[in-house]
Amino acid sequence: MLVRMPLRAYLASALTWAVIALVTAACVGATNYVRLRGDFETEAGTLHRVLSQRVDQHDAHLTSLAAILSSPDRSAATLRAVAEAVLRFYPRIIAIDVLAFNPTLEVSFTTRELGPHLSDASAIVELARTLLPGQSVVDPRDKVGAYGLIKRLPGGGQHVAALVMTIDGGRLADLEGGLSPWTGLVLRTPTLSEIVSVGAPLAEGGVGPAFVFEKALGSRSQPLFLTLVRRPALSEILPPITLVAVLTGTGLAVLVGAFVLHERRTAEEARARASFHAHEAQLAHAMRVNTVGEMASGIAHELTQPLTAILSRSQAGLRLAHSPARNLEEVVGVLEANVRLAKRAGDILARLRAYVSKKEPAPEPTSLNELVRNVVELAGADLERRSITLRLDLNSRDPSSLVDRVSIEQVVHNLIRNAADAVETQMPDRRVVIIATGSDTDAAVITIRDQGPGIPPEDLPRLFEPFFTTKSEGMGLGLPLCERLVEAFGGQIAAANDPAGGALLTVRLPLLKQASREAA
Numbered sequence: 001m002l003v004r005m006p007l008r009a010y011l012a013s014a015l016t017w018a019v020i021a022l023v024t025a026a027c028v029g030a031t032n033y034v035r036l037r038g039d040f041e042t043e044a045g046t047l048h049r050v051l052s053q054r055v056d057q058h059d060a061h062l063t064s065l066a067a068i069l070s071s072p073d074r075s076a077a078t079l080r081a082v083a084e085a086v087l088r089f090y091p092r093i094i095a096i097d098v099l100a101f102n103p104t105l106e107v108s109f110t111t112r113e114l115g116p117h118l119s120d121a122s123a124i125v126e127l128a129r130t131l132l133p134g135q136s137v138v139d140p141r142d143k144v145g146a147y148g149l150i151k152r153l154p155g156g157g158q159h160v161a162a163l164v165m166t167i168d169g170g171r172l173a174d175l176e177g178g179l180s181p182w183t184g185l186v187l188r189t190p191t192l193s194e195i196v197s198v199g200a201p202l203a204e205g206g207v208g209p210a211f212v213f214e215k216a217l218g219s220r221s222q223p224l225f226l227t228l229v230r231r232p233a234l235s236e237i238l239p240p241i242t243l244v245a246v247l248t249g250t251g252l253a254v255l256v257g258a259f260v261l262h263e264r265r266t267a268e269e270a271r272a273r274a275s276f277h278a279h280e281a282q283l284a285h286a287m288r289v290n291t292v293g294e295m296a297s298g299i300a301h302e303l304t305q306p307l308t309a310i311l312s313r314s315q316a317g318l319r320l321a322h323s324p325a326r327n328l329e330e331v332v333g334v335l336e337a338n339v340r341l342a343k344r345a346g347d348i349l350a351r352l353r354a355y356v357s358k359k360e361p362a363p364e365p366t367s368l369n370e371l372v373r374n375v376v377e378l379a380g381a382d383l384e385r386r387s388i389t390l391r392l393d394l395n396s397r398d399p400s401s402l403v404d405r406v407s408i409e410q411v412v413h414n415l416i417r418n419a420a421d422a423v424e425t426q427m428p429d430r431r432v433v434i435i436a437t438g439s440d441t442d443a444a445v446i447t448i449r450d451q452g453p454g455i456p457p458e459d460l461p462r463l464f465e466p467f468f469t470t471k472s473e474g475m476g477l478g479l480p481l482c483e484r485l486v487e488a489f490g491g492q493i494a495a496a497n498d499p500a501g502g503a504l505l506t507v508r509l510p511l512l513k514q515a516s517r518e519a520a
């Protein structure tokens with residue numbers, strides 16, 4: 001299946017494949033990119049909600065601890081029990097402290113016996129003093145990996161106290177399923193000091209514009225600033241397996257398509273070729289009739305000349321016949337000239353009739369010089385109209401061959417038409433077609449050369465294929481028909497480029513030797 005397609009078909013298929021594969025890959029990539037962005041937005045929304053709920057729990061704990069502290073019995077044991085339970089169930093809460101605002105600044109309660117020490121209690125107290133009773137804020141001072149949530153307890157003066165909850169950022173942002181790959185998360189305090197940074201470093205690697213989600217958590221006391229960034233990797237947008245599937249899928253589709261097209265074209269050509277051969281004789285006739293149309297104005301011109309001459313000479317003859325000094329000799333001279341002219345007109349019409357005749361090809365000894373002259377007589381005027389110079393170089397030995405005259409006239413006519421088409425667009429000095437006759441040991445030869453652009457070397461092998469044409473109005477049947485007509489009489493036809501420029505078409509026909517010509 002693969003071997004029989006021409007290289008051009010392969011190149012065209014490869015190009016089609018590249019374009020289709022590229023477009024498909026782009027579509028798949030775009031779909032994946034959009035899907036990844038959708039996934040990211042969903043993930044970011046979920047994460048934002050989960051973190052907002054988590055920080056809300058801190059407020060709830062602080063409120064219940066504050067309630068214990070403000071109850072009349074203020075049981076230290078209850079406070080410790082609740083605080084320890086909170087720490088146990090919520091490992092992200094790493095410490096709970098109660099600071100009293102008395103002059104000695106005593107830490108009245110802490111869970112830090114085993115954990116980190118509360119640093120700089122006086123600064124916290126200073127901050128708590130600025131808060132309204134019951135208000136909670138995030139400690140604005142830089143702290144790596146954790147943040148403090150400070151709540152001022154109700155009450156005034158000496159008895160003012162603050163509840164401090166220290167929360168581990170890493171554990172706060174610790175998610176069950178973890179983050180998607182290529183995603184980075186950063187959580188900052190409202191004063192923008194970083195509490196935690198997990199996952200891929202922000203905006204690093206990947207392709208295309210990054211997906212970004214930036215939003216403060218929905219908590220009044222802890223509006224921590226959440227930033228999520230994801231830059232999808234090329235392997236996510238166009239996974240290698242998808243790429244391989246796209247390449248093989250489109251490749252196969254194009255290959256099958258090209259094969260089907262090629263098969264269809266081959267079948268069509270075979271059908272056309274078969275009908276070309278089946279109707280060859282009709283085709284030859286139809287093409288002859290067709291080309292007579294092109295020659296019509298030239299032929300009319302050829303006929304006008306003898307007819308005009310006959311008319312004027314006949315009028316002169318009439319005048320002579322009516323004149324009193326009737327000169328019979330002069331009248332005879334006029335009539336003889338008229339006969340010559342009428343014969344010439346008759347000859348042209350006979351040639352035309354023979355050319356379009358539908359009779360079976362009948363080989364007869366034929367002078368190639370005469371044959372060429374016949375064709376030139378019919379086609380010459382048309383070439384003249386197109387400003388094309390026709391030069392004849394007829395061999396004085398007058399080579400002959402046993403062929404059907406009309407068939408070979410048609411061959412020469414077709415070759416002249418092609419040559420004329422080739423030179424028509426050239427500069428005037430190159431609008432030349434030269435027809436020569438000659439012979440060698442066993443062939444009578446007709447060559448038609450022109451000074452046109454010549455035949456591109458890549459077209460040369462296809463010239464005699466039916467339907468091969470480079471002309472917008474051409475049928476591509478001229479040369480294949482010529483080949484069939486010439487071969488029917490044992491001859492050959494060949495196309496080449498003349499080293500002097502232009503095309504050179506050579507028709508070789510079996511040479512009729514002088515002796516057999518005379519016998520015939």
Ligand SMILES: Nc1ncnc2c1ncn2[C@@H]1O[C@H](COP(=O)(O)OP(=O)(O)OP(=O)(O)O)[C@@H](O)[C@H]1O
Binds near residue numbers: 419453463468473479
């Ligand atoms: N003298 C020439 N110079 C350059 N190219 C030529 C010449 N003769 C033939 N060709 C090329 O060969 C092709 C085939 O010629 P062919 O006579 O078979 O068909 P055509 O002239 O295109 O159409 P049509 O069926 O009307 O003759 C032409 O289209 C042209 O490209």
Ligand SMILES: [Mg+2]
Binds near residue numbers: 417
């Ligand atoms: Mg042609």
